Amino acid sequence: MKSWSLVAPAIMATSTAALVQMEVRYSKKLVNIGDLDMQQATVAAINEAPGNARSVIIEDEREATTNTCQPSVEAGSDTTVSVNINGAWGQTPGLELDQMRSSLVLTMIQTLNEISNRNTLELFSDCTGFGSFERAVFDENAPCAPETSNLDVPTCESACGSLEAGVGCTKVVNGRSVPASLRVNAFIDGALQPDSLEVTFASTSNGSDDGCGIVGEIAGILAGFIPGPGALFSAGVSIACGA
Numbered sequence: 205m206k207s208w209s210l211v212a213p214a215i216m217a218t219s220t221a222a223l224v225q226m227e228v229r230y231s232k233k234l235v236n237i238g239d240l241d242m243q244q245a246t247v248a249a250i251n252e253a254p255g256n257a258r259s260v261i262i263e264d265e266r267e268a269t270t271n272t273c274q275p276s277v278e279a280g281s282d283t284t285v286s287v288n289i290n291g292a293w294g295q296t297p298g299l300e301l302d303q304m305r306s307s308l309v310l311t312m313i314q315t316l317n318e319i320s321n322r323n324t325l326e327l328f329s330d331c332t333g334f335g336s337f338e339r340a341v342f343d344e345n346a347p348c349a350p351e352t353s354n355l356d357v358p359t360c361e362s363a364c365g366s367l368e369a370g371v372g373c374t375k376v377v378n379g380r381s382v383p384a385s386l387r388v389n390a391f392i393d394g395a396l397q398p399d400s401l402e403v404t405f406a407s408t409s410n411g412s413d414d415g416c417g418i419v420g421e422i423a424g425i426l427a428g429f430i431p432g433p434g435a436l437f438s439a440g441v442s443i444a445c446g447a
Contacts (some may be wrong), residue, residue: 224392225440232413238327239270239378246313249262262289266280288400307430315385326378328348328363350370360372
């Protein structure tokens with residue numbers, strides 16, 4: 205049976221009983237999505253989906269790069285990321301038409317951002333100087349350079365390997381890992397609402413099972429997060445991670 209590590213939020217005291225409380229459950233498995241534009245793949249995809257006033261079912265595949273040391277002659281993506289989104293929402297009494305959908309989406313992307321910000325890896329690209337016959341191209345603004353460059357920048361050895369001490373790279377971005385599955389639920393007075401949003405990720409690149417170690421930290425960061433109007437939504441998100 206799957207167990208869960210649950211961290212309840214520090215909810216602000218209020219005289220209003222029927223506030224909407226958001227809950228997030230996510231899997232311990234992390235998926236390497238590289239430099240995928242997560243905002244575009246999730247929030248924008250939902251906003252652009254036909255019929256999104258009531259629900260969405262999105263099955264998408266996007267290209268991304270996960271290589272930590274990409275040669276300039278091999279520019280382009282090296283990974284396919286599958287993004288599946290399934291959500292449904294309606295007119296919740298006391299809320300305006302789109303407020304429940306907006307709060308589900310905002311809670312989803314806020315949680316994904318906080319988790320992925322703690323699971324990053326630098327991806328260097330436009331790299332040259334491999335082998336003994338290729339000269340590295342770099343300058344003082346390069347994110348990493350050959351160890352013989354005498355520039356005040358890091359060497360590319362940690363990204364490209366100890367056998368590639370002559371490599372220089374001119375570009376770097378942060379690659380990210382996200383939970384394989386994340387679901388947002390809504391509660392009112394402790395009662396589970398029919399409105400929910402789930403996003404799943406899969407990648408052809410290797411992932412890990414380290415997602416649950418930061419669940420307490422994420423809950424603390426989101427303790428003051430309010431996904432909608434403060435008179436209608438509780439502060440804080442209840443977070444649970446599959447263990």
